[in-house]
Ligand SMILES: Nc1ncnc2c1ncn2[C@@H]1O[C@H](COP(=O)(O)OP(=O)(O)O)[C@@H](O)[C@H]1O
């Protein structure tokens with residue numbers, strides 16, 4: 146155990162002191178999140194965007210809108226119901242409030258002691274539970290306040306809230322990108338693991354270690370341990386930045402997310418081990434690693450929504466493991482639309498893991 | 513120096529072939545406890561292959577290979593606890609410091625020497641916190657030796673420890689090896705520098721093309737082939753070697769690198785005759801001197817080739 150930790154610490158120090166390696170494994174993905182976050186988050190303030198559909202068009206509805214606009218947390222976007230639904234599906238607004246025709250009339254009747262009521266329709270996405278709570282809370286409070294203002298005590302409320310759910314088929318770009326960037330980072334940390342391994346072999350370090358009583362499995366285990374640690378660091382950094390800076394909501398079972406992160410890291414690490422088995426020199430290593438990671442990065446369904454890709458690219462992407470890691474992470478983290486069921490994603494990653502590891506075990510050279 | 517007891521290394525008829533290349537082709541030798549044993553030979557002679565079989569890094573094709581009386585193929589782990597290894601190429605994590613490397617390698621062994629003591633012993637005390645990639649070649653070699661000593665081994669393998677070093681760094685490494693021997697440890701080293709073998713080794717095996725050609729102390733190896741010593745001086749046109757070959761005591765005359773060499777069984781008579789001849793011509797031989805045959809001459813005589821290149 147002491148040797149395993151010692152070796153892992155040695156590898157970690159080597160990684161941290163290697164600027165190029167550090168760039169690819171940590172800074173590059175973080176840069177991606179920041180860059181895409183700033184580009185796509187539109188408003189970087191933490192207000193909740195709400196679509197406002199006024200079908201009444203009277204002074205009553207205008208004063209109701211003013212009350213909503215006063216709420217610090219909300220930012221209203223006016224439009225027709227169809228426009229706002231489209232905006233919500235794009236991820237531009239998180240909820241829609243619809244003021245039905247007849248608000249003014251019903252209010253007037255109620256003031257005269259007649260029984261009358263109208264229902265505000267509130268569209269929210271159940272997948273985005275924490276935004277929902279903010280909006281629902283605000284809408285309910287305002288409706289209550291409105292009722293108290295216009296009615297005599299103990300009469301039936303005139304303004305009701307009727308919840309509607311609208312699943313936004315496309316979640317917001319940043320929300321889509323955070324799991325994608327995490328998938329990319331996990332892919333890179335695995336594939337790039339080939340570089341120090343080849344270096345250590347070419348420098349004779351692996352051979353030198355072979356002349357000590359150090360067991361080989363510990364050497365392999367320390368490499369895996371190190372990369373899983375980096376995977377955890379990548380996940381915390383990327384998700385953390387997404388949540389804190391760009392208001393990305395992580396829903397879903399944390400255990401599932403963690404399992405997917407580690408499964409993905411392990412699958413790509415075994416791909417890295419396999420690459421290290423075939424690469425001959427240190428110079429080759431950095432080239433080969435780029436040649437492998439670039440197509441994975443751009444041709445898997447991680448950066449361009451899968452449905453937007455042309456048919457032939459989509460078929461190609463279906464062959465790449467990163468497509469399934471991205472899909473799995475999106476499904477577990479932000480409830481994204483699926484390319485394949487979660488079980489299939491996991492099974493394909495396990496398949497890659499097993500095949501690459503078997504090939505690496507057969508053909509890895511220690512010197 | 514006397515060596516007693518069971519040998520620390522026993523190799524008998526070791527063979528290791530790579531396809532058609534007979535890297536090691538029937539090598540036998542023993543190293544006694546406390547002995548510094550040298551394998552001297554040109555590149556490709558099979559030195560590294562032999563030493564790496566002993567270190568448990570390569571499988572022999574056939575032959576007996578024992579370290580501490582144990583078969584290296586059957587007991588690699590217990591042997592590795594007790595040996596120290598320096599590979600031919602410096603194999604260090606480039607971004608770890610001297611102290612970190614000593615700690616890391618120490619952690620692989622059951623028994624270890626205190627790190628500070630070891631770092632001071634190889635004179636790297638002031639460089640303890642420098643990354644290995646920023647050390648000079650000589651410092652890297654000394655660090656490699658420190659790592660080979662981290663488990664206080666009984667037997668140390670050094671594969672070309674001074675290749676590529678400047679003379680001063682080479683000297684400091686030689687002192688280090690002498691210190692190791694003074695502690696009663698056994699050393700197997702390879703080199704293609706005959707001065708190094710002569711300076712450090714109790715016994716030497718001369719290797720070429722996977723074979724041991726000759727084995728013994730340096731004096732034995734020279735004495736076996738060269739009964740004569742050589743009188744040398746700067747070659748002069750007035751003293752051609754044909755004329756000199758007839759001088760008293762001379763068995764053979766040759767010229768190399770602007771020097772004339774007269775091999776002689778009776779050096780005083782040869783010098784007397786040479787000076788008389790020069791006097792007749794009213795000249796004086798320049799840079800006159802006497803030298804004994806060296807391992808280099810032994811190798812030349814054995815193979816017809818110079819040791820280096
Ligand atoms: N792994 C190997 N595969 C093929 N040939 C090898 C290998 N290792 C050594 N050789 C060959 O075996 C011969 C002896 O090499 P080596 O033991 O390194 O010699 P030395 O250390 O004396 O220079 C050389 O011809 C070398 O090319």
Ligand SMILES: [Mg+2]
Nearest residue numbers: 559560561600
């Ligand atoms: Mg060699």
